[in-house]
Amino acid sequence: MSSAQLNRAFVxxxxxxxxLAFRRRSEMVNPLLFFVLVTTLFPLGVGADPALLRSIGPGIIWVAALLAALLSLESVLRSDFEDGSLEQLMLSAHPLSVLMLAKVLAHWLVTGLPLLLVAPLLGLLLGLSGDAIVTLVQTLALGTPVLSLVGTIGVALTVGLRKGGMILSLLVLPLYIPVLIFAADAVTSTGAGLPVTAQLSLLSALLVLALSLTPAATAAALKISLA
Amino acid sequence: MWHFFHQLASPRYFYRFAGRILPWLGAACLLLMLAGLYQGLLVAPTDYQQGDSYRIMFIHVPAAWMSLFVYVVMAVSGAVGLVWRIKLAEIVAVASAPIGASFTFLALVTGAIWGKPTWGTWWVWDARLTSELILLFLYLGVIALNSAIEDKRTAARATSVLALVGVVNIPIIHYSVEWWNTLHQGATVTKFDVPSIDLRMLIPLLLMALAFKLFYLVVVLMRARCEILQRERNTGWVRELVEAP
Amino acid sequence: MSWHEFIDMGGRGAYVWSAYGVALVVLVVNLLAPALWRRRLLRELARRLKRSRNPQ
Structure with missing residues (x-):
């Protein structure tokens, strides 16, 4: 099997x-709407004091992004599992981990990338400074792919279960904590005028680590739960 | 030697072997624990800073050590089960999860009880306590996944994968929580590790740590035996066992 | 050291003993769970065996 063939299979x-995703646009829009809605709820819950909102804003936006990513996670394998094309993929001669990487990438382009586009708007709503908003978008660009990659392992483990959704969040959310910490901290630090290269480097390291390790874990998990 | 290990990996032999050594392990565990309690509650001197509340350390610290130790054991035996398809390793991985979770729970509760007289509050978002809490969530995820999958074999293998993913993540989580903690908390919370601990305090601590390790071994063997019985319920040797207990 | 001093733990008795109490409960539950599980399993297997021996 040549690498050109593998490349073609990937593409x-x-x-x-x-x-497929563009045919079901509502599945793309729902997580985005959820992201905006959850963020809007916070000022209503804690009060509209601008200083308070500015200080908790990065955390709010990132927690909302985490939940939105979690909400859309199941769709990465669900429909393929239901119509049987997932089993077809497993029978193919190409390594399953590479195919999984393609699926995660597609899923991120459809559900993760839009979060980046609306995040500046939410930043403005919560009174973040211009620099902080730039950092916010940077952290989302580095962090949300990690969420998709790590989360897909959880999806692969629970795909055959009837009530997989609740368990999925229990499996995946603790693993999201490092991303949340580094990303929210980077945005907060920018707001305070501090350098954030360390946090961004750490997020990049997490991304590289997730890119290299999680596809294999996802493939292994899928082989087990569909055995 | 190899023959012994080979035999041990067969569920039937393991069941009998574990049954034979369990009373001895249990007795050793009980003795160590009693010795540790005696040393810790009666012999060890009162701490000049914390008074007698530091005596919670003799259960808190071993429980915290065990919480991490059991997770690593779970992940390693899960990996062994996945790679070499040894049923027994899978069984040990599955059996470890509830025990590890209870040690983690114990470390958290005793930490909170210790925190009240020491820091004045039941809970502080201290790096260690927070990591411990996240570890509890990781354990609960493993347990939930294992109980959600009907087929025991599949459940054990899925659980093993999750434990492996978790064990890769634990250092990252721990590091990130420590990072977060130094930024948000400052150095207000005193850490428990004393540079030179009194020998009369160290001995009960080590005794209790050893006792907890043996306790884990006892319970994991008990749970593994049950798991074996359940899996091998249709085999001849289990039928014989049920007929003539 | 008197019995009273031992229970009192320098005024911190409530904390120390509640921590040890929780530990005791956790350890006992850990031991009881597999013991009860095993008993239930053996009983269930015995019942199944009897039913397969003399089917009605």
Missing amino acids: VLLKRDLT
Whole structure:
């Protein structure tokens, strides 16, 4: 099997998933709406004091992004599991981990990338400074792929279960904590005028680590739960 | 030697072997624990800073050590089960989860009870306590996944994968929590590790740590035996066992 | 050291003994759970065996 063939399989799968996703636009829009809604609830809950909102804003936006990512997570494998194409993928001669990477990438492009686009708006609503908003987008760009990659392991483990959703959040949320800490801290630090290269480097390291390790874990998990 | 290990990996032999050594392990555990309690509650001197409330350390610290130790054991035996397809290793991984979770719970509760007289509050978002709490969540995830999957074999293998993912994440989580803690908490919370601990305090601590390790061994063997019975319920040797207990 | 001093723990008795109490409960529950599980399993297996021996 040549690497050119593998590349083609990757691209074909990516295109297929993107096409399918664009046919079901509501599944793309719902997490985004959820992200905006949850963020809007906080000022209503804690009061509209601008100083308070500015100080807790990064945390709020990131927690909301975490939950939105979690909400959309199941769809990465669900429909393919239900119509049987997941089993077809497993039978293919290509390594399952690479195929999974294509699926995660497609899923992130559809559900993760839009979060980056609305995040500046939410930053403005919560009174973050311009610099902080730039950092917010940077952290989301580095962090949300990690969430998709790590979360897909959990999806692969629970895909065959009837009530997988609740368990999925229990499995995945603790693993999201490092991303939350570094990312929210980077945004807060920018607001305080501190350098954030360390946090961004750490997030990049997490991304590289997740990119190299999680596809294999996802493939292993999928082979077990569909055995 | 290898023959012994080979035999041990067979569920039937393991069941009998574990049953034979369990009373001895239990007795050793009880003796160590009683010795540790005697040393810790009666012999060890009162701490000049914390008074007698530091005596909670003799259960808190061993429980905290065990909480991490059991997770690592769970992940390693899970990996062994996945790679070499040894049923017994899977069984040990599954059996470890509830015990580890209860040690974690114990470390958290005793930490809170210790915190009240020492810091004045039941809970502080201290790096260690927070990491411990996250560890509890990781354990609960493993337990939930294991009980959600009907087929025991699949459940054990899925649990093993999750434990492995968790064990890779634990250092990262721990480091990130420590980072977060130094930023938000400052150095207000005193840490428990004393640079030179009195020997009369160290001995009960080590005794209790050893006792907790043996306790884990006892319970994991008990749970593994049950798990074996359940899995092998249709085999001849289990039928014989049920007929002539 | 008198019995009273031992219970009092320098005024911190409530904390120390409640911590040890929780530990005792956790350890006992850990021991009881597999013991009860095993008993239930053996009883269940015995019942199954009897039923397969003399089917009605």
